[in-house]
Amino acid sequence: MTDSALPMTAAMANRAPRKLVLNEKRVRSRYAAERRFRAYGIAAIAFGLFFLAWLFVTLVVQGYGALQQSKMRLDVNLDAATLAPGGKVDDTTLRAADYTALLRTALRDTLGVGSDRAQRREAYALLSNGADNELRRIVMADPTLIGKTVPVWVSASADVDTLIKGQIARDLPENQRRLKDRQIAWVDKLVADNRLKKRFNGALFVNGASSDPEQAGMGVAIIGSMYMMLVVLLTALPVGVAAAVYLEEFAARNRWTDLIEVNINNLAAVPSIVFGLLGLAIFLNFFGMPRSAPVVGGLVLSLMTLPVVIIATRASIKAVPPSIREAALGVGASKMQVITHHVLPLALPGILTGTIIGMARALGETAPLLLIGMVAFVVAYPATPFDPATALPVQIYMWAGAPERSFVERTSAAILILLAFLIVMNAAAVLLRRRFERRW
Known part of the structure; x- marks a missing residue:
C-alpha cells in the first residue's frame, strides 16, 4: 500500500454528512419551489375560470328573461x-x-x-x-x-x-x-x-329595431352580420391565400419582401378603429358606397382579416414537407401544379383555421362599424348586402345605452347569441382542422 492513499481524517469524516444534509435541503427546496409554481399556475387558471363562469352566469341570469x-x-x-x-x-x-x-x-x-x-x-x-x-x-x-x-x-x-x-x-x-x-x-x-x-x-329573434323594448329584436342584426361574414369570406380568403402563396413560393427574398412581411405582421396588431377610419375615407367618401350597408362593413372587416389569413396561410404552406414538392417536381409537375395539386390541399387545414378565427374576430368588432354608420335605426330586413342594416355587436352597443330597464336583459341575451356564434365558429375551425389534417 502506498503513502498516497491517506486515511480519512476526522474533519473530512465530519464534513461529508454536512454536504449530504445540504444537498437534501437543496433538493427539498427545488421540489418545494416546483410545487409552489404549480400551485400558482393552478390558482391563475382557477381565477380565470371563476370570472369566466361569473360572466356566463350573470349573462344567463340577466338574459333569460328576454326569452319570455x-x-x-x-x-x-x-x-x-x-x-x-x-x-x-x-x-x-x-x-x-x-x-x-x-x-x-x-x-x-x-x-x-x-x-x-x-x-x-x-x-x-x-x-x-x-x-x-x-x-x-x-x-x-x-x-x-x-x-x-x-x-x-x-x-x-x-x-x-x-x-x-x-x-x-x-x-x-x-x-x-x-x-x-x-x-x-x-x-x-x-x-x-x-x-x-x-x-x-320569438320577436327577439325576428323583429328589427324598435324604441319599445317589448318589440325590439335582433333579426336585422343577425341578417346584417351574416351578409358581412359572407363578404369577408368572399374577399379575404382568396386575396389572402393568393398573397400568401406569392410571398412564400414566388417572391424573391430581398428588402422589399422583408418590408412587406413586416408590414403584414404589423397590420395584424393595428387597432380596429383605424380600419374604420380607412373604410370611411375610401369606401364611403371616395367610392361613394351606401352608408350602413353590410357590403361596406364586410369590406372593412376584410381588411382586418387579411393579415390573419395571410400569416396563417404562410405558416401552413411552410409546414408542408419539402419532399412533397421535390417528388412532384421529380415526376414532371410544373410549379403551379405542385402548388395547386399538392401544397394547397395539404395546407388546407391551417388555411381554414386561420380564416375562421379571423372571421370570428371580425364578427365581434364594433368600433369600425360605428364609423361607417351601421348604427342606423333599421326596422326592415335587408334584401341584399347593399341595403341598410346593422350588426350584432352594434345592436348590443345600442341596447346597452338605452335608458329603459327592459333593454338590460335584451342586451345580455344578444351577448349570449353573439358568444354562441363565436363558439360555433371556433368549434368549426377545430373540427375542420382535425378533419383535413395529415400527420407526417
Whole structure:
C-alpha cells in the first residue's frame, strides 16, 4: 500500500454528512419551489375560470328573461266596418285599418273601464305600442276572421312585463313607480283570469329595431352580420391565400419582401378603429358606397382579416414537407401544379383555421362599424348586402345605452347569441382542422 492513499481524517469524516444534509435541503427546496409554481399556475387558471363562469352566469341570469315576453289575451271584435269598409278586402285596406281602436275596445271591455279619460289612458298604457301590428299580421294572414270575435295574444307594455318578472318593487310609493296602484290591480286581475302570461319571445329573434323594448329584436342584426361574414369570406380568403402563396413560393427574398412581411405582421396588431377610419375615407367618401350597408362593413372587416389569413396561410404552406414538392417536381409537375395539386390541399387545414378565427374576430368588432354608420335605426330586413342594416355587436352597443330597464336583459341575451356564434365558429375551425389534417 502506498503513502498516497491517506486515511480519512476526522474533519473530512465530519464534513461529508454536512454536504449530504445540504444537498437534501437543496433538493427539498427545488421540489418545494416546483410545487409552489404549480400551485400558482393552478390558482391563475382557477381565477380565470371563476370570472369566466361569473360572466356566463350573470349573462344567463340577466338574459333569460328576454326569452319570455308578457302577452295579454283579448277577445277582439274584428268589426268589418272598421277593417273592410264597403266590403272591400285587400292588402292596402287591411294594412291601413285602425287596429288600435279594436284592441282598446277589447281591453276596456275586459277591465270594465268606463268613460273616464284618465282611467282609459292608464288602461291603454298596459298595451304595447306595437300590439296593433301584431293584430294586423293576424288579420292579414287570415282575412276570413273579419266579422268575428276572436281571442288574440298581443304584447303587454314593457312596464307590465317588468312588473310580471318581479323587477318592479310593489311596496314603493306610487309616485316612485312607473305603474300606478290601479294599473297594478288591473294586471293582477288579468293574471288571475289567465289573460296575462309569460310566453316565448320569438320577436327577439325576428323583429328589427324598435324604441319599445317589448318589440325590439335582433333579426336585422343577425341578417346584417351574416351578409358581412359572407363578404369577408368572399374577399379575404382568396386575396389572402393568393398573397400568401406569392410571398412564400414566388417572391424573391430581398428588402422589399422583408418590408412587406413586416408590414403584414404589423397590420395584424393595428387597432380596429383605424380600419374604420380607412373604410370611411375610401369606401364611403371616395367610392361613394351606401352608408350602413353590410357590403361596406364586410369590406372593412376584410381588411382586418387579411393579415390573419395571410400569416396563417404562410405558416401552413411552410409546414408542408419539402419532399412533397421535390417528388412532384421529380415526376414532371410544373410549379403551379405542385402548388395547386399538392401544397394547397395539404395546407388546407391551417388555411381554414386561420380564416375562421379571423372571421370570428371580425364578427365581434364594433368600433369600425360605428364609423361607417351601421348604427342606423333599421326596422326592415335587408334584401341584399347593399341595403341598410346593422350588426350584432352594434345592436348590443345600442341596447346597452338605452335608458329603459327592459333593454338590460335584451342586451345580455344578444351577448349570449353573439358568444354562441363565436363558439360555433371556433368549434368549426377545430373540427375542420382535425378533419383535413395529415400527420407526417
